[in-house]
Amino acid sequence: MANTLFDKVWDSHVVRQVKDGPDVFFIDRHFIHEVTSPVAFLGLESRGNSVVYPARTFATADHNTPTINQHLPVADPLSANQLDALENNAKKHGISHWGLGDVNNGIVHVVGPENGITLPGATIVCGDSHTSTHGAFGAIAFGIGTSEVEMVLSTQCIMQPKPKSMRINVNGKLGLGVTPKDVALYIIAKQTTSGATGFFVEYAGDVFEEMTMEGRMTVCNLSIEMGARGGMIAPDNKTFEYLKGRAQTPKGADWDKAMKYWETLYTEENAEFDVEFTYEASDIEPMITYGTNPGMGIGVSKSIPLAENVEGGVETYKKSLGYMSFNEGDSMIGKEIDFVFLGSCTNGRIEDFRAFCSIVEGRKKADNVTAWLVPGSHKVVDQINEEGLDKIITDAGFVLREPGCSACLAMNDDKIPSGKLSVSTSNRNFEGRQGPGSRTLLASPLVAAASAVEGVVTDPRTILNANA
Amino acid sequence: MAYDKFDVLTSTAYPLPTENVDTDQIIPARFLKATERKDFDINFFRDWRFEQDGTPKADFPLNKEIYAGSKILVGGRNFGSGSSREHAAWSVYDFGLRCVISSAFADIFKNNCLNVGVLPVQVSAEFADTLFAAIMADPKTEINVDLPNQKVTLVATGESESFVINTYKKDNMLNGFDDIDYLKNIENEISAFAESRPF
Numbered sequence: 001m002a003n004t005l006f007d008k009v010w011d012s013h014v015v016r017q018v019k020d021g022p023d024v025f026f027i028d029r030h031f032i033h034e035v036t037s038p039v040a041f042l043g044l045e046s047r048g049n050s051v052v053y054p055a056r057t058f059a060t061a062d063h064n065t066p067t068i069n070q071h072l073p074v075a076d077p078l079s080a081n082q083l084d085a086l087e088n089n090a091k092k093h094g095i096s097h098w099g100l101g102d103v104n105n106g107i108v109h110v111v112g113p114e115n116g117i118t119l120p121g122a123t124i125v126c127g128d129s130h131t132s133t134h135g136a137f138g139a140i141a142f143g144i145g146t147s148e149v150e151m152v153l154s155t156q157c158i159m160q161p162k163p164k165s166m167r168i169n170v171n172g173k174l175g176l177g178v179t180p181k182d183v184a185l186y187i188i189a190k191q192t193t194s195g196a197t198g199f200f201v202e203y204a205g206d207v208f209e210e211m212t213m214e215g216r217m218t219v220c221n222l223s224i225e226m227g228a229r230g231g232m233i234a235p236d237n238k239t240f241e242y243l244k245g246r247a248q249t250p251k252g253a254d255w256d257k258a259m260k261y262w263e264t265l266y267t268e269e270n271a272e273f274d275v276e277f278t279y280e281a282s283d284i285e286p287m288i289t290y291g292t293n294p295g296m297g298i299g300v301s302k303s304i305p306l307a308e309n310v311e312g313g314v315e316t317y318k319k320s321l322g323y324m325s326f327n328e329g330d331s332m333i334g335k336e337i338d339f340v341f342l343g344s345c346t347n348g349r350i351e352d353f354r355a356f357c358s359i360v361e362g363r364k365k366a367d368n369v370t371a372w373l374v375p376g377s378h379k380v381v382d383q384i385n386e387e388g389l390d391k392i393i394t395d396a397g398f399v400l401r402e403p404g405c406s407a408c409l410a411m412n413d414d415k416i417p418s419g420k421l422s423v424s425t426s427n428r429n430f431e432g433r434q435g436p437g438s439r440t441l442l443a444s445p446l447v448a449a450a451s452a453v454e455g456v457v458t459d460p461r462t463i464l465n466a467n468a
Numbered sequence: 469m470a471y472d473k474f475d476v477l478t479s480t481a482y483p484l485p486t487e488n489v490d491t492d493q494i495i496p497a498r499f500l501k502a503t504e505r506k507d508f509d510i511n512f513f514r515d516w517r518f519e520q521d522g523t524p525k526a527d528f529p530l531n532k533e534i535y536a537g538s539k540i541l542v543g544g545r546n547f548g549s550g551s552s553r554e555h556a557a558w559s560v561y562d563f564g565l566r567c568v569i570s571s572a573f574a575d576i577f578k579n580n581c582l583n584v585g586v587l588p589v590q591v592s593a594e595f596a597d598t599l600f601a602a603i604m605a606d607p608k609t610e611i612n613v614d615l616p617n618q619k620v621t622l623v624a625t626g627e628s629e630s631f632v633i634n635t636y637k638k639d640n641m642l643n644g645f646d647d648i649d650y651l652k653n654i655e656n657e658i659s660a661f662a663e664s665r666p667f
Contacts, residue, residue: 015661016654021636024651026661036553038503047648053662064501078501085503119667129552129576143576145554147583147647155651157658161634163575193488194546197575227549229575250667261666293488293549316487316544409497409551418520430492430550432515 002268005234006165006200009140009265013123015157022159028122029139030057030152031108032095034064034082035411036127040149041089049154054094056156058117059086061099062107064411067374067401070100079412093153106377106403109133109345113217114379116246120235120262125152130345130427132223135232136216137239138265140200142230163229164198164274167267169205172281177461179355180215181347181425181444183207184222185287185297187279192311193295197227199274202267207281208233213242214351221346222427225294234266286460288332289429289442291320296429300447300459304330323431324439325419332441332457339422340371340452341434342445343401344408347425348376350383352445357392359449359463365397366455372414373398374406396453410435423451471585473644477566477613478623481540482529483603489543490550491577495559497551508555509562530563534607542599542611543570548577557584567613569620571596582637583646589613589620595629598622615641 003011015024032040037059044051051057064079074080083100090097098104104111109130112118120138125131127149134141148158168187201223208216216233223231240259243249250258285299298305304321306328307314321328342348342356353375365371373393375381381403384390393400407414408426410433416422418437425448429440443451446460453463499511517528524531541560547570548556557580560568566586571593573581581588591599602609602622610623615638621628633641640646651658 015658018636018650021634024654024658026658026665028665028667035500039505039554042504043648049648049652052659076501082501082503122667127552127554129550131552143552145552145557145576145580145583147554147580151648151651154648155655155658156662157651159636159647159650160579193549194572194574197546197572224550227546227574258666293490295488313485313487313544315485319486409492411497411500428490428492428550430490432496433492436496436498436515436520 002271004165004267004271004273005138005202005232005265006140007271009121009123009138010162018159022161024157025160026123026157027125027152028056029117029124031112031124031126031131032057032059032086032149033108033126033128034061034086036146037089037149038082038085040146040153043150044154051093051095051153053156057095057153058112059090059095059097060105060108060111061086063405063409065100065404066412067372067404067406067414070402074100103378106379107345107348107405109221110348110376110380113137114246114377116243116249119243119249119258120239121265125158129224130221132228132230133217133221133345135220135223135230136213137243138232138235138262140230140232143224163200166196166199166201166228167273167276168201168203169276169278170207170281171205171278172207174207174281174284177286177446177464178284179444179446180211180218182284182287184219185289185294185442186284188222188226188294189287189297190277190279191226191295193225193293194227196223199228201228201231203231203233204267209236212351213238214349217349218346222294225427235262286444286447288447288457290324290326290332292323292429292431294427294429294442296320297442298332300332300443300457303332304328333459335421335457336455337369337423337451337457338420339416340369340448341374341407341422341424341426342448343372343374343376343406344426345376345405346427347445348374348380350380352425353380353384353389354387355445356449357389359446359460360396360398360453361392363396363453365452368455369452371398371452372401372407374401375403377403407434409433423448423457471561471644474566474585474587474615474641476615477539478610479539480535480608481542481569481599481603481611482535482538483542483600484529485544485600487544488546488549491548491553491556492550494548494556495553500553500555505558507562508559509564512559512563537564539565540567540569540611540613541565542596542603543568545571545593547573549574552576554580554584557581557586560586569596569599582641585641587613587615587641589631591620591629591631598627
């Protein structure tokens, strides 16, 4: 029988199948951060267990770290306590730890690939739903709960039923101003916020083949936002070129051996998926969300759908628009905004900062906008500086902050105030996600940049066309 | 962490028909800063239960006295979407709930519930509507959740539907077992497997 990429990687990690139960599933790489790991370590210790393979777990602090003055002690005692817990647990159990200020520190889903920890054909988990990011490399990667974090620490396995398979093809060529974020938001809008629940997705077709590794990470990152456990893309030369020479990738003969395996990681011609969808690149425009889940997205030039035209309950839909203070039929373009957030594990990589700068270069931040530009890691910061993007950012009236998850989930001080409207390159527009009462419009770095300079929701194509 | 066994539960239920309830609503991120697992009930549905000044919102079902003490929550479709935070499942449990019924659950939340002793019961959209209608008509409506027979029943009318759970997870819930005990028990098999991994 012809196998899918997903089958190949999944099946090779099954230690045993439990009769009428889940698979005992082996985990190659495990990332931990300060928020979802402390209780797992408490559980581990209370049972008298130890970390069986400390070299397979990697700790980085990101969720509630401040994004200014990282050289100073963390002011919030609860955040400081979690950061200390991560550091102490890592030290005690012999786990590598990239704490605040470490050159390798940054958002877990940014630093994993950057350091070559993420590898094709690997299984990767983390107590964070956006672990799906790592699927961009042809890994099976997904988020887990804290009980499962403890399972991985103490046994290197979790117990998972094998998800069903879905392939999403996007063919053709993307238009001006259409980024990987827009491709993902378009797919999620088509699938709805729950359409892929129970599935693991493979992304295929011209658009993903053409896409950079950063772009692929953005797309796979957002798989969870349509309910999928994860998403993956078959590794190719771009993948291998990205990985070669990174700090923790295999070297020399080990690399050659790994390459032999990685080259087998593709979906065979007649392999079958439980479901398959195909979309056309030319149908996708820059996207923006208008509601309180990531499935509520439309082309930025469109208006908010009427309740009678949406799937699902009318009450829920109206509650959502009520929270946003929007009306059915409203145009998104021209809505006055208060905040712009560039960053997160979705759009906190170098390419996202390049895109943002392509719009703001030679322009000025609008006075009514507060902007938080938060790189995903220190390596991204270094790259921004090397490429001179820092000057473009500063000249346009923006300030670059220090790495972390920041206003994506507002666990640190980067909270959007109640009622304020934010254009955000992050991944969730849930009620209060960016701070109690905050209102979030998810969009690409280009839409965020265009809106930041105009002070209202803006179609980046108007600026890109003017630049051309 | 050990949890109470689950066998047969008969209880009134909180109705929460809103769809796509995400885990940021179940427990907002700013309340995830604990390093111990305790008292997550306090901030369960924090921003839906309370005004920003801390005043309870009287019309929110979880605040209504008539439902107080219910051990079941009947939620709208796609319950528990979003973040993988197990804190959401802990807050359900700490609030005194042992069962969530919905016509669809997000995967990670469902897994987390099973791992902490909350039974997620998936029913058809029609049966979920029947349950909501019954609770609206009579807030004291009792629902019987029978894990051994995998059946959920409206006590007053006898209307029922069976639900799916794999035998392994069912045995865990019935006996209060958990996955770590299982995995530690096959440690040798796992270490042999680990040896064979290329990286």
